[in-house]
Amino acid sequence: xxxxxxxxxxxxxxxxxxxxxxxxxxxxxxxxxxxxxxxxxxxxxxxxxxxxxxxxxxxxxxxxxxxxxxxxxxxxxxxxxxxxxxxxxxxxxxxxxxxxxxxxxxxxxxxxxxxxxxxxxxxxxxxxxxxxxxxxxxxxxxxxxxxxxxxxxxxxxxxxxxxxxxxxxxxxxxxxxxxxxxxxxxxxxxxxxxxxxxxxxxxxxxxxxxxxxxxxxxxxxxxxxxxxxxxxxxxxxxxxxxxxxxxxxxxxxxxxxxxxxxxxxxxxxxxxxxxxxxxxxxxxxxxxxxxxxxxxxxxxxxxxxxxxxxxxxxxxxxxxxxxxxxxxxxxxxxxxxxxxxxxxxxxxxxxxxxxxxxxxxxxxxxxxxxxxxxxxxxxxxxxxxxxxxxxxxxxxxxxxxxxxxxxxxxxxxxxxxxxxxxxxxxxxxxxxxxxxxxxxxxxxxxxxxxxxxxxxxxxxxxxxxxxxxxxxxxxxxxxxxxxxxxxxxxxxxxxxxxxxxxxxxxxxxxxxxxxxxxxxxxxxxxxxxxxxxxxxxxxxxxxxxxxxxxxxxxxxxxxxxxxxxxxxxxxxxx
Numbered sequence: 001x002x003x004x005x006x007x008x009x010x011x012x013x014x015x016x017x018x019x020x021x022x023x024x025x026x027x028x029x030x031x032x033x034x035x036x037x038x039x040x041x042x043x044x045x046x047x048x049x050x051x052x053x054x055x056x057x058x059x060x061x062x063x064x065x066x067x068x069x070x071x072x073x074x075x076x077x078x079x080x081x082x083x084x085x086x087x088x089x090x091x092x093x094x095x096x097x098x099x100x101x102x103x104x105x106x107x108x109x110x111x112x113x114x115x116x117x118x119x120x121x122x123x124x125x126x127x128x129x130x131x132x133x134x135x136x137x138x139x140x141x142x143x144x145x146x147x148x149x150x151x152x153x154x155x156x157x158x159x160x161x162x163x164x165x166x167x168x169x170x171x172x173x174x175x176x177x178x179x180x181x182x183x184x185x186x187x188x189x190x191x192x193x194x195x196x197x198x199x200x201x202x203x204x205x206x207x208x209x210x211x212x213x214x215x216x217x218x219x220x221x222x223x224x225x226x227x228x229x230x231x232x233x234x235x236x237x238x239x240x241x242x243x244x245x246x247x248x249x250x251x252x253x254x255x256x257x258x259x260x261x262x263x264x265x266x267x268x269x270x271x272x273x274x275x276x277x278x279x280x281x282x283x284x285x286x287x288x289x290x291x292x293x294x295x296x297x298x299x300x301x302x303x304x305x306x307x308x309x310x311x312x313x314x315x316x317x318x319x320x321x322x323x324x325x326x327x328x329x330x331x332x333x334x335x336x337x338x339x340x341x342x343x344x345x346x347x348x349x350x351x352x353x354x355x356x357x358x359x360x361x362x363x364x365x366x367x368x369x370x371x372x373x374x375x376x377x378x379x380x381x382x383x384x385x386x387x388x389x390x391x392x393x394x395x396x397x398x399x400x401x402x403x404x405x406x407x408x409x410x411x412x413x414x415x416x417x418x419x420x421x422x423x424x425x426x427x428x429x430x431x432x433x434x435x436x437x438x439x440x441x442x443x444x445x446x447x448x449x450x451x452x453x454x455x456x457x458x459x460x461x462x463x464x465x466x467x468x469x470x471x472x473x474x475x476x477x478x479x480x481x482x483x484x485x486x487x488x489x490x491x492x493x494x495x496x497x498x499x500x501x502x503x504x505x506x507x508x509x510x511x512x513x514x515x516x517x518x519x520x521x522x523x524x525x526x527x528x529x530x531x532x533x534x535x536x537x538x539x540x541x542x543x544x545x546x547x548x549x550x551x552x553x554x555x556x557x558x559x560x561x562x563x564x565x566x567x568x569x570x571x572x573x574x
Contacts, residue, residue: 058074
């Protein structure tokens with residue numbers, strides 16, 4: 001009797017629980033599903049098709065459900081009159097550090113820095129910045145202010161990458177709505193990110209050390225992969241290799257299966273990145289590239305895409321032996337420097353280079369669209385510029401099946417701009433991310449003071465910018481510049497070194513080589529030759545410096561380690 005009563009009570013409890021659960025309203029059960037929106041009377045720019053001058057965009061369940069002139073809003077839709085708005089696909093930033101930790105502090109004195117380095121090495125901890133195994137997913141911390149700033153610029157999705165070091169780590173592609181990151185991830189391990197940063201107090205402390213470090217890591221990764229393959233093929237006869245998390249994480253990029261994003265701002269940095277990519281067989285993408293126009297031909301030939309920064313400040317690499325600086329904005333740019341930085345994107349695009357825009361490097365995210373328009377004003381085509389915000393970054397990131405255009409079935413990432421994106425005063429009014437509505441509206445803090453790099457048309461104050469010809473001293477074109485095939489240096493005192501000193505002599509040069517040396521009376525000068533009067537001068541062989549450090553970028557000798565035969569000076573010649 002007792003067992004029957006217990007069973008009855010259990011049944012009552014189960015049915016009661018069912019009743020309680022099923023009594024929850026349907027809306028509450030599906031609260032995580034965004035509502036349906038019908039944006040009517042909007043100008044719609046799908047990017048993948050011709051603009052619709054006045055139509056309806058329907059968003060349902062976080063996806064684009066319909067668009068066109070004859071779309072009827074369903075009964076359950078929130079209908080919004082979007083007259084005066086232009087709707088674009090959500091903009092995509094293919095390189096950002098939203099939610100990433102700040103850079104390590106470099107303000108320690110040498111003794112404190114040395115103690116910290118030694119303690120880390122004793123504990124077997126990896127060197128910060130030599131961490132290809134680091135993932136942005138594992139270190140992400142939600143930053144509501146940064147997310148809002150991105151949305152204010154119309155950015156609805158991004159590749160988030162760790163910010164520091166030579167081997168920075170691996171990026172993830174996410175949408176930029178509020179909420180848990182787990183619900184925003186499109187791809188968790190998109191690319192391996194590299195840079196040319198040097199370390200203080202430990203290896204690599206010079207640019208040539210950085211180059212050697214990148215090279216060595218990938219050579220080690222190749223060896224490591226081969227060692228594990230041999231073990232897997234013959235586990236009974238070959239010892240199991242030691243597991244290395246960093247080298248394991250490099251296997252996909254070493255095989256060319258995972259992209260490698262090199263942050264390279266200047267011409268020299270871009271050329272170094274291209275050299276390493278060719279040498280190591282990397283599937284490389286260039287990021288930053290404010291001087292990309294200088295190497296447009298090499299980039300086009302290599303068929304490598306470029307993430308062009310909308311930080312339009314001219315940059316320069318470190319100069320001088322032992323220089324401790326990095327690649328930073330130029331303190332005193334010339335007018336030519338400024339104009340070249342503005343026209344960079346247009347010149348790359350015209351050269352046939354695949355480009356996407358990124359806000360990487362911007363101190364103030366509100367300059368994103370202002371500088372975008374500046375690039376257009378400086379020659380970038382409007383169609384190419386819009387694609388560089390939308391479908392092109394989606395293609396580079398490999399997510400063009402869900403992002404980058406307003407097509408049925410794609411994720412409901414949409415930007416609403418009052419007017420047209422190319423209007424000087426156009427602002428982002430609202431965005432939808434995964435179908436969730438973010439009303440930006442008028443906001444006094446949305447557009448703080450812009451950088452001076454914006455195109456201010458006739459009001460631009462360029463009075464402080466000198467012409468490059470005024471501030472840049474170049475070696476003058478000498479008399480042996482090839483204009484004349486024959487040159488005679490006459491009437492000088494010639495120190496031959498190989499023989500006697502000749503007073504009142506002539507050196508005859510033909511096609512870049514010394515053809516004759518002797519007294520003036522004994523050297524016949526052909527008609528039409530250029531003659532240089534060296535009366536009162538000494539003429540000597542060109543001097544040779546047997547040990548020079550000139551034209552080196554990024555420091556001199558690699559002194560952080562005692563033995564460094566792996567470094568190559570040819571990697572860092574400016």
